[in-house]
Amino acid sequence: GQNIDQPTEMTATEGAIVQINCTYQTSGFNGLFWYQQHAGEAPTFLSYNVLDGLEEKGRFSSFLSRSKGYSYLLLKELQMKDSASYLCAVCDSNYQLIWGAGTKLIIKP
Amino acid sequence: IAGITQAPTSQILAAGRRMTLRCTQDMRHNAMYWYRQDLGLGLRLIHYSNTAGTTGKGEVPDGYSVSRANTDDFPLTLASAVPSQTSVYFCASSEVGGSSIEQFFGPGTRLTVL
Numbered sequence: 465g466q467n468i469d470q471p472t473e474m475t476a477t478e479g480a481i482v483q484i485n486c487t488y489q490t491s492g493f494n495g496l497f498w499y500q501q502h503a504g505e506a507p508t509f510l511s512y513n514v515l516d517g518l519e520e521k522g523r524f525s526s527f528l529s530r531s532k533g534y535s536y537l538l539l540k541e542l543q544m545k546d547s548a549s550y551l552c553a554v555c556d557s558n559y560q561l562i563w564g565a566g567t568k569l570i571i572k573p
Numbered sequence: 574i575a576g577i578t579q580a581p582t583s584q585i586l587a588a589g590r591r592m593t594l595r596c597t598q599d600m601r602h603n604a605m606y607w608y609r610q611d612l613g614l615g616l617r618l619i620h621y622s623n624t625a626g627t628t629g630k631g632e633v634p635d636g637y638s639v640s641r642a643n644t645d646d647f648p649l650t651l652a653s654a655v656p657s658q659t660s661v662y663f664c665a666s667s668e669v670g671g672s673s674i675e676q677f678f679g680p681g682t683r684l685t686v687l
Contacts, residue, residue: 468615495673506663506678507616514673551615555673560631563615 466490468564470552475570476542484537484550484567492557498526498537499551501566507551510537539569547571576600577679579664585685586654594649594682596664602677604670605647606631607639609660610681616663622647623670654686 467489476482488496495514499507513519513528513535525538537550549566556562577598586592598605603624608616618631622641636658638650647666651658664679 497675506680508678509675512673512675553616559671559673560618560621561616561676563617565613565615 466554466556466562468552468554468562470550470564470567472565473568473570475572476539478542478544478571478573480542481538481540482542482569484539484552484569486535486537486552486564488533488535488552488554488562488564490554490556490562493530494555494557494559496526496528496535497551497553497555497561498524498535499553501549501551503548510550542571544571544573577664577666577677579662579679579682581682582680583683583685585687586651588655588686589653592651592654592684594651594662594664594684596647596649596679597645598647598664598666598677598679599645600666600668600677601644602666602668603644604667605641606665606667606676607637607647607649608663608665609633609658610663611660619649619662621670654684656686658684659686660684 470486498510501507511526523540551566552564553561580595606621607619620639622628662682665676667676
């Protein structure tokens with residue numbers, strides 16, 4: 465079966481760095497997405513990785529290792545507005561997105 | 574309109590009733606999707622459409638139907654609602670279907686079936 469695993473909840477301090485991990489087992493792989501979802505709102509796109517390595521975009525970076533079925537999202541200089549759920553999704557062989565349950569990130573002052 | 578709109582924002586529905594959730598996008602995207610989001614579970618694909626006039630089944634299609642008469646609109650119909658269909662429903666679109674490309678989401682419809 466297809467499976468995406470990520471921690472249910474994480475807590476971090478304002479100004480710090482946090483790494484949210486995602487492991488996956490899917491039928492085929494056509495890229496991995498990270499989305500951000502604030503409570504009561506729609507998911508919004510953060511990053512896309514299809515090749516191994518690190519993609520940096522401002523305070524956010526995303527890493528992929530296809531051989532390990534592993535990705536992480538790194539958030540630096542955390543701000544209170546970063547409190548949200550972070551969703552990992554893999555594009556499978558049918559080009560459909562398989563979603564993880566999301567990681568709720570709580571930022572404390 | 575800018576992006577994707579969904580209606581209604583929320584709805585309480587008696588079991589057995591018929592309900593259509595509306596979704597409209599103004600980005601001229603070819604592909605559109607319907608997901609449901611339940612607590613503790615990831616987004617699950619109900620139905621999708623890669624282009625106007627075509628539709629396909631996702632992971633959890635039972636009890637739902639869709640149509641794609643034109644590029645902009647992608648309504649989702651529950652023919653006879655059941656309590657297990659209580660969920661938040663998101664419509665999404667992307668420029669191209671059948672490819673790994675960013676999806677844009679509507680604001681969601683919160684549906685409660687009693």
